[in-house]
Amino acid sequence: IEKADLAIEEKELSKHPQKELDELTQIYISRGLSKELAQEVALQLTTHDALGAHARDEIGIHENTAANPVQAALSSAASFSFGAFFPMLAILLSPNQWIIPAVLATGILSLAILGALSSYFAGTSKLKGSLRITLWGILAMAFSSWIGSLFNVTPL
Numbered sequence: 001i002e003k004a005d006l007a008i009e010e011k012e013l014s015k016h017p018q019k020e021l022d023e024l025t026q027i028y029i030s031r032g033l034s035k036e037l038a039q040e041v042a043l044q045l046t047t048h049d050a051l052g053a054h055a056r057d058e059i060g061i062h063e064n065t066a067a068n069p070v071q072a073a074l075s076s077a078a079s080f081s082f083g084a085f086f087p088m089l090a091i092l093l094s095p096n097q098w099i100i101p102a103v104l105a106t107g108i109l110s111l112a113i114l115g116a117l118s119s120y121f122a123g124t125s126k127l128k129g130s131l132r133i134t135l136w137g138i139l140a141m142a143f144s145s146w147i148g149s150l151f152n153v154t155p156l
Contacts, residue, residue: 002061009054020054021046027057086110104141111137 013020021042028038045053055061087107094102111134119129148154 002059005059005061006051006055009059010051013050013054017046017050020050024053024057083110083114107141108134108138 009020024042024046025035025038028041029035033041042053045057087103087110090102090106091099112130115130115133116126118133119126122129
């Protein structure tokens with residue numbers, strides 16, 4: 001998506017350079033610069049690296065925040081593995097008649113703890129983060145169970 005956005009922006013810069021310069025100027029005015037200073041900043045940044053200025057200030061793409069597919073894949077794999085750890089323990093440690101309630105309770109408790117933990121690291125409300133992750137997780141489990149019931153899949 002970022003590469004496609006950059007290609008579109010590069011095309012716009014070559015077709016309508018003045019329009020793009022005006023657009024960049026308006027961005028700087030909206031951020032609090034005077035019209036004259038905004039024009040000067042836009043002109044200098046465009047002269048130095050037009051695509052870079054538009055990528056950063058118009059589209060919001062910066063080299064420090066650009067998508068990294070490998071990092072995202074590894075992060076997702078680690079998150080899913082860590083998230084599955086406690087329910088797997090519940091499966092291994094519970095007697096057969098208690099596996100379903102144990103996995104359900106452990107899964108919900110894990111969602112609540114991980115939601116609070118992610119909110120802690122993000123610097124947001126731990127209660128709201130915990131509730132959001134827990135509720136969406138419960139909905140996902142219910143949906144998965146419903147889909148399984150359509151195919152006559154029964155636990156154990």
